[in-house]
Amino acid sequence: MKIATFNINGIKARIEALPRWLEEAQPDVVCLQEIKSVDEAFPREIFEDMGYHVETHGQKSFNGVAILSKFPLEDVTRGLPGDAADEQARWIEAVVLSPRPIRVCGLYLPNGNPAPGPKYDYKLAWMARMEARVRALLATEEPFLCAGDYNIIPQAEDAARPEAWTEDALFLPASRAAFRRMLHLGLTEAFRARVQGGGHYSFWDYQAGAWERNNGIRIDHLLLSPQAADRLLDVGIDKATRAGDKPSDHVPVWAMLSD
DNA sequence: ATGTCCTTACCTTAAGGA
Numbered sequence: 001m002k003i004a005t006f007n008i009n010g011i012k013a014r015i016e017a018l019p020r021w022l023e024e025a026q027p028d029v030v031c032l033q034e035i036k037s038v039d040e041a042f043p044r045e046i047f048e049d050m051g052y053h054v055e056t057h058g059q060k061s062f063n064g065v066a067i068l069s070k071f072p073l074e075d076v077t078r079g080l081p082g083d084a085a086d087e088q089a090r091w092i093e094a095v096v097l098s099p100r101p102i103r104v105c106g107l108y109l110p111n112g113n114p115a116p117g118p119k120y121d122y123k124l125a126w127m128a129r130m131e132a133r134v135r136a137l138l139a140t141e142e143p144f145l146c147a148g149d150y151n152i153i154p155q156a157e158d159a160a161r162p163e164a165w166t167e168d169a170l171f172l173p174a175s176r177a178a179f180r181r182m183l184h185l186g187l188t189e190a191f192r193a194r195v196q197g198g199g200h201y202s203f204w205d206y207q208a209g210a211w212e213r214n215n216g217i218r219i220d221h222l223l224l225s226p227q228a229a230d231r232l233l234d235v236g237i238d239k240a241t242r243a244g245d246k247p248s249d250h251v252p253v254w255a256m257l258s259d
Numbered sequence: 260a261t262g263t264c265c266t267t268a269c270c271t272t273a274a275g276g277a
Contacts, residue, residue: 009277010265034277036266061266062276111277151277205277206263249264249277 001098001257002026004238005147005220007033007108007203007250011042014248021241022050027254028070029096031106031147035064042066059089065106065148072097080107082129090126099259102228103137107148112169120169123151127178134182134223143227146187149250150221152179154189157198158218170219188229190222190255195235202237203250211242220253231257 004027008014011032022030030052035042037058044054052068057078067073073094080091090108095101107130112123130146137144153171156162165171183189191200201216210216224232234256241251 013265034265113277206265208260208262210263 003029004254006252007149033108103144115169187223
């Protein structure tokens with residue numbers, strides 16, 4: 001089973017690029033972020049016609065996450081537990097009914113800039129809520145994974161110019177520590193389980209010729225529970241999509257799991 | 260390089276977010 005995460009930066013703007021990539025890459029499950037659409041306006045028929053089940057957790061203008069799956073989805077829940085007043089659409093969960101079912105959490109972790117400030121406080125509080133959710137899921141011992149735009153540069157080697165990010169919410173020590181805490185609970189970061197070294201990125205800013213200069217960062221990740229990590233076969237970053245027509249500023253990151 | 264793209268709104272231009 002091939003499962004991917006892709007921050008599309010607006011479904012309306014990616015209405016051609018997203019189906020084009022799905023056709024080429026043939027993922028079984030995709031976690032989408034920044035759909036920037038309410039549920040009613042999401043063009044689900046386009047994806048249903050391609051054989052996907054579609055579940056969305058949208059919001060007007062900003063944020064918004066979705067799961068596309070060639071297998072049926074059950075137990076769909078929307079929103080990250082822990083703060084009933086949080087109205088930002090950044091978390092969706094579902095159990096994928098593949099031959100060996102697996103729970104998939106799709107997430108769009110807050111950016112947090114500028115730091116310090118209220119947006120950074122929200123980021124850290126959100127990560128604490130996510131850690132609590134991960135602890136609860138680990139306790140069930142069912143296979144699961146958390147895939148999405150984490151807005152976290154885990155290590156210096158995950159940025160082309162790490163010195164440019166030292167004051168940024170994506171690379172501050174407290175951000176990276178919160179990410180590492182979740183790994184230390186027993187999750188496996190799929191890409192780093194298979195590929196070592198620098199030069200692997202999932203985001204290139206639209207500004208300042210970042211793509212042309214390969215000034216990228218690796219911030220889109222798949223974290224696997226122990227039972228899911230046992231099934232990890234391969235990983236990849238579909239870098240070529242960044243060079244296509246009307247690209248997102250992120251590219252898809254995927255993991256192949258045994259069925 | 261204050262450099263771009265996406266979205267919305269009192270909408271042909273500006274703003275907020277990333």
